[in-house]
Amino acid sequence: MKPSIPKGTRDFSPSQVIKRNYIFDTIRRVFVKYGYQPIETPAMENLSTLTGKYGDEGDKLLFKVLNNGEYLNKSDATAFAEKNSAKFTQSVSKRGMRYDLTVPFARYVVMNQNDINFPFKRYQIQPVWRADRPQKGRYQEFYQCDADVVGSDSLMLEAELAQIYDEVFSLLGVNVTIKINNRKVLFGMAEAAGVADNFMAMTTAIDKLDKIGMEGVTKELSARGLEDAAIEKIQEMLSVTTLEPLKELFKNSETGLKGIEELEEFHKYFDTKPAANKVEFDITLARGLSYYTGCIFEVKANDAVMGSIGGGGRYDDLTGNFGLKGVSGVGVSFGAARIFDVMEELNLFPENIAVQLKCLLVAFDQPSHQYAFSILNELRSAGISAELYPKPTKMNKQMKYANARAVPFVVVVGSEEMNSGNLSLKDMISGEQEKHTLPELIDKFK
RNA sequence: GUGAUUGUAGCUCAGUUGGUUAGAGCGCUGGUUUGUGGUUCCAGAGGCCGCGGGUUCGAAUCCCGUCUUUCACCCCA
Numbered sequence: 001m002k003p004s005i006p007k008g009t010r011d012f013s014p015s016q017v018i019k020r021n022y023i024f025d026t027i028r029r030v031f032v033k034y035g036y037q038p039i040e041t042p043a044m045e046n047l048s049t050l051t052g053k054y055g056d057e058g059d060k061l062l063f064k065v066l067n068n069g070e071y072l073n074k075s076d077a078t079a080f081a082e083k084n085s086a087k088f089t090q091s092v093s094k095r096g097m098r099y100d101l102t103v104p105f106a107r108y109v110v111m112n113q114n115d116i117n118f119p120f121k122r123y124q125i126q127p128v129w130r131a132d133r134p135q136k137g138r139y140q141e142f143y144q145c146d147a148d149v150v151g152s153d154s155l156m157l158e159a160e161l162a163q164i165y166d167e168v169f170s171l172l173g174v175n176v177t178i179k180i181n182n183r184k185v186l187f188g189m190a191e192a193a194g195v196a197d198n199f200m201a202m203t204t205a206i207d208k209l210d211k212i213g214m215e216g217v218t219k220e221l222s223a224r225g226l227e228d229a230a231i232e233k234i235q236e237m238l239s240v241t242t243l244e245p246l247k248e249l250f251k252n253s254e255t256g257l258k259g260i261e262e263l264e265e266f267h268k269y270f271d272t273k274p275a276a277n278k279v280e281f282d283i284t285l286a287r288g289l290s291y292y293t294g295c296i297f298e299v300k301a302n303d304a305v306m307g308s309i310g311g312g313g314r315y316d317d318l319t320g321n322f323g324l325k326g327v328s329g330v331g332v333s334f335g336a337a338r339i340f341d342v343m344e345e346l347n348l349f350p351e352n353i354a355v356q357l358k359c360l361l362v363a364f365d366q367p368s369h370q371y372a373f374s375i376l377n378e379l380r381s382a383g384i385s386a387e388l389y390p391k392p393t394k395m396n397k398q399m400k401y402a403n404a405r406a407v408p409f410v411v412v413v414g415s416e417e418m419n420s421g422n423l424s425l426k427d428m429i430s431g432e433q434e435k436h437t438l439p440e441l442i443d444k445f446k
Numbered sequence: 447g448u449g450a451u452u453g454u455a456g457c458u459c460a461g462u463u464g465g466u467u468a469g470a471g472c473g474c475u476g477g478u479u480u481g482u483g484g485u486u487c488c489a490g491a492g493g494c495c496g497c498g499g500g501u502u503c504g505a506a507u508c509c510c511g512u513c514u515u516u517c518a519c520c521c522c523a
Contacts, residue, residue, distance in 0.1 A: 004496095007514065057521050060447075100523090128523085133447085135517065142523065204521090287522095308523070335523030364481060399483030414481060426482075433482085 008132070008140025015354045016340075020143075022353050023172065023339055024125055027145045030168050031123040034160060036147045039122050041104040043129075047096040053103045053291060053321065061130045063097040063140075064089055097129035101146040102291075102318065102331060109150050109329075110322035118151030118327075125336075137306055137338050146312075148331030150319065155262055158295045158314065159269035161332045162279060165299055165310060170276035173348045174339065175302040176309070177278045181285040182263050182295050183313070185246065188256015189283070192249050193233040195226055202226070206238060207286035214238070240283055262294060291315045297332060304342045310334045358445045360407045361388040362398040364414035372413040375423065375438060382442045402428060411441065 005011065012020065044065055051059055067074075076091035098104050101124045109116060125145045132138055147164060149157050162178055169176045186206075190199045201224040209217050214235060221231045240246055243260050250256030263281065270279065287296045294314030301309055312332030319327045343349055361376055363369035369392040379386040387407075389398045402410050412424040412433075422435040425444075436444065 004514080055521090061521080130522080132522070133520095134515085135522095138522070144523070311523070333523070338523060362482080395480075395482045397483095401483090403483055410482085412482065416481080424482090428483075431483085 006140070008134040008138075010139065010141075018354050018356070019343075019349050020336065020340060022349065023336055023343070024143075024145065026171050027168050027334055027336075028123070028125065030164055030171070031145075031147050034121075034147070034164055036121045036123040039105070039108060039124055040126060041098065041101070041108055041124070043097060043127070044095045045098050045104055045107070047090075047094055049107050049322075050096050050099055050103060053318075054099055058099060061132055062099055063129045063131050064093040065095040065097065067092055067094060098126075099130060100128050101126060101144050101333070102148060102315070102329075105146070105148055105331075106150075106318040106329070107322055109327070110319050110324045113324055116151075119149050119157075120151055121147070121149045123147040137341055139337060143336040145334040145336055146331055148329055150327050150329040153314075153316075153328040155265040155295075156269050157330050158266045161312065161330065162266075162270055162297065163273065163275070165297070165332060166275045166277050166279075168334065169299070172339070172343065174309075174342060174346070175277065176299050177280055177302055179280050179282040179285045179298045179300065180263070180266070180295060181282055182259035183292050184255045184259025184262065184294065185250075185283065186259075186286060188246070188250040188253040188259055189234060189237050191253040191256060192237065193226075193230040195230045195234075198224065198226060202234065203286035206234070206284050209238065209284040238284055241281065243281065246283075259294075266295060287311060287313060291318050293317070295330070301342045304345050306338055306342050308335070309338045309342060355406060355408060356385055357387055357405060357407050358385050359387075359409040359411055359441075360398075360402045360405065361386065361411045361413060362395065362402070363389070363392040364395070364412075365392050368392065368413045368415055368418050371418045372411075375411070375413065378438055379442065379445070382446070384442065384445045386445075409445075 047062070047064065050062055054061075071092045074091065076088050079087035079091065105122065105124065109120065123146060125143065127141055127143050129141050132140060134140060147161065149161075162180070165176070165178050186203050187196070187199060190196045190202050193202075195202055202221065205217050205220040205224060208220065212220070217238075218231055218235070221234065222228070226234075237246070237249060240249075243263055246260055247257065250260065282298075285296060285298055287298065292313040293316040296313035297311060298308045299310035300306075310333060312330070314328065314330040316328050317325070318329055319325075359379070361372045363372045369388075372388050376386055376388045387405075389401060399410070408428055410426045410428055412426060417423050421437060423438065423441060424433055425436050425441060426433045
């Protein structure tokens with residue numbers, strides 16, 4: 001059979017994993033510095049944990065795991081006859097692949113609430129799965145790197161998370177704009193326009209502003225049943241780029257004013273330290289995930305065409321779904337695959353991270369091969385990443401292998417070297433060769 | 447889920463209006479050389495032409511289905 005992998009999934013070669021780990025390590029270091037602790041959760045969750053948390057669209061994108069055993073005995077024959085896939089699926093699948101890291105985290109918090117010391121700051125770097133059609137920068141399996149805090153509603157945490165974004169992306173060398181808005185501001189906008197009932201329709205429409213333009217948004221809003229007068233009011237508010245003018249517009253919306261207050265509070269904390277990247281209020285930022293209730297974030301790369309490479313926000317009642325009320329949470333997520341693509345496109349990976357092997361030993365014959373193995377042991381004992389070609393075959397072949405491995409140095413060992421103890425060190429870039437004793441070599445490689 | 451698009455050697459791709467044993471470059475293997483690679487020279491291996499069906503004397507080529515690729519929409523990291 002011809003080997004293949006499922007659509008939307010990828011293999012990662014050594015150099016890709018090394019680059020990806022470079023991103024992960026950078027993110028992890030910053031998370032730890034800000035006091036976040038690691039947890040991991042299973043790839044599979046009970047479907048009941050996942051469904052209903054991401055909206056109808058999200059539910060459709062959940063990967064379901066077929067039950068084991070004689071699952072057809074217990075299946076819903078009526079639903080099958082009616083060709084009701086959703087209902088039938090319920091009867092043959094009780095587990096699903098996790099769709100993000102936030103909902104499993106909320107589940108974890110509720111299950112472990114007695115052992116957790118609140119506020120609880122955790123980070124998590126694991127893959128998630130979505131049954132989406134693959135596209136540019138979209139896969140069915142991808143890594144998320146999340147940091148969340150639960151058990152405090154302090155706006156200081158929003159500021160801290162924005163600082164994490166700023167610090168990670170400046171370490172990686174990616175210029176970004178951190179966009180911030182507040183769901184309460186969006187609700188205030190709906191109230192001010194008199195369309196509070198159509199809040200969700202309004203937010204999904206204006207979220208597309210940068211893509212389809214004001215004209216497209218107008219069309220979309222009127223298609224969703226909004227009155228012309230309301231649309232006009234919304235358009236007026238969408239052109240606002242600062243908080244001040246909104247205060248007058250929101251004078252009858254308690255929620256809207258609260259949103260403005262929260263954003264101001266955020267800035268009181270955040271502005272105490274200069275940031276490397278721009279943090280920008282964007283009233284058109286809406287975000288699809290329906291569990292957000294307060295501040296929302298989105299990060300876009302300035303120098304590459306790519307969807308958002310990070311997002312997050314505050315969710316006041318995510319644990320409420322699992323029976324723990326009154327625990328507020330806020331978190332951010334990094335899209336590792338997209339960050340990878342952006343860094344690749346802009347050539348931002350450091351040159352030397354892919355080269356881990358310091359030197360390759362090659363031997364001419366069997367006695368010198370064994371002697372070279374003892375040299376290899378010495379180098380490794382000194383903490384140097386080294387390798388010996390497994391057989392003393394033709395030099396041509398061994399050198400070709402060295403090239404393919406992109407190793408910077410080759411140590412050539414033959415009877416001459418074995419007798420004198422002076423080893424031939426070949427610089428694979430310049431092609432030059434010189435003799436060194438073992439201690440000299442160790443010194444050079446360190 | 448909707449609309450397009452792609453599939454031929456390990457990789458990148460040719461393959462004429464349907465016509466005999468399907469080609470190239472790179473890579474790979476062996477030889478040449480031989481105490482030295484990123485530069486030769488010679489030889490060789492490797493293809494259910496994505497998969498299934500159909501039209502035809504004859505299909506890589508035309509038709510249908512299916513899977514896959516890429517892209518846009520929906521949605522989203």
